[in-house]
Amino acid sequence: MIDLKLVEELSDAFGPSGFEDEVCRVVKKYTDGFELTNDAMYNLYLKNHGFTGKKPVIQLDAHLDECGFIVQSILENGLISFMMLGGFHLTSLPAHSVMIRNGKGEYIRGIIGSKPVHFLTDAEKNSNDLDIQKLYVDVGASSREEVLNDYGIRPGDPMAPEVKFSYDEKHGVCMGKAFDNRLGCVSIIETMKELRNDDLAVDVVGAFAAQEEVGMRGAAVTSQVVKPDLAIVFEGSPADDYFFGPGLAQGSMKKGVQIRRMDRSYISNTEFIELAHQVGDEMGIKYQDAVRRGGSTNAGRIHLEGKAVPVLVLGIPSRYVHSHYCFCAREDIEAAVKMAAEVIRRLNQETMDTILRKNLLK
DSSP states (O other), rough: OOOOOHHHHHHHHHOOOTTHHHHHHHHTTTTTTEEEETTTOOOEEEEETOOOOOSEEEEEEEEEBEEEEEEEETTTTSSSEEEEOOOOOOOOOOEOOOOOOOOSSSSEEEEEEOOOGGGGGGHHHHOOOOOOOGGGEEOSSSSSHHHTTTTOOOOOOOEEEOOOOEETTTTTEEEEEEEHHOOOOOOOOOOOOOTTTOOSEEEEEEEEESSSSTHHHHHHHHHHHHHHHEEEEEEOOOOOOOTTTEEEOOTTSSSOHHHHHHHHBBOOHHHHHHHHHHHHHHHOOOEEEEEHHHHHHHTTHHTTTOOOEEEEEEEOOTTTSSOOOOOEEEEHHEEEEEHHHHHHHHHHHHHHHHHTTTTTTT
């Protein structure tokens, strides 16, 4: 069973792209007994103390950052202009609360302003058009000087949605923020704990990447550092079960781990997929295949490293990602962890030669 306290603390952690330090400290708290290092970008590298450096390497990837915002400027009346760090849809932002972290490390609550209905024109009432340059955060101040001097907020300070994690034990459902991709971070930690005492044919490295939401930047670094032979990418994937019917939905809650076959950044390795299918069928792990018309993951960067890296993308279906609030099922997180651990246990010279296509021309 996964550690729900780990899920809670990672979900609650403040960590927009480029400001992942608090998330890093949560990872450290839950990886006692492992070797954990970081680089200048906030990327983290997790190894078991039994790491040999002499075996083929499989990289477990997930990104640390969440979609957030950054202070762009402060108006004379105290309102704060901001820019997005990652891909929110503007219609999901007005009237929601955020936390701004100032240079002293203090957290200030703000509201993304929404004009009261009393002041809306008829045209505005019937329009869904929004412009981020016309959205502002209000922290309750009345002047620019008050924001600067009393609140200590400056241009460049980060902000993130303000949401507290909760768990519905009766229905096995989690609610919180940043499931894309703190659920992936959970999956790395739980998978490595599951495999801690196994005698494996591969060395396993957990790589927690920064700045995925702004262009998969962290993974461009981690894949160069780890130099993997294979990789498993964990992702908090957008659930589509409330938008598409049976036959079209490929990311349904409580239907198991999502195995991503294709998205805008990569096409899967068929042999690696076949191994995952075999494991799922034999072990009774629920899974669902997905061919995504949009979206991307760190697989887009990792699979291009070195002489090409076969990547298996395992998603935990999460409703309403890239907004303030998310739902996911505990059983789907556990399915992703079990799938990853069992796939890794099946890796040997024969299966790796098949995935790496070493016999293709024989």
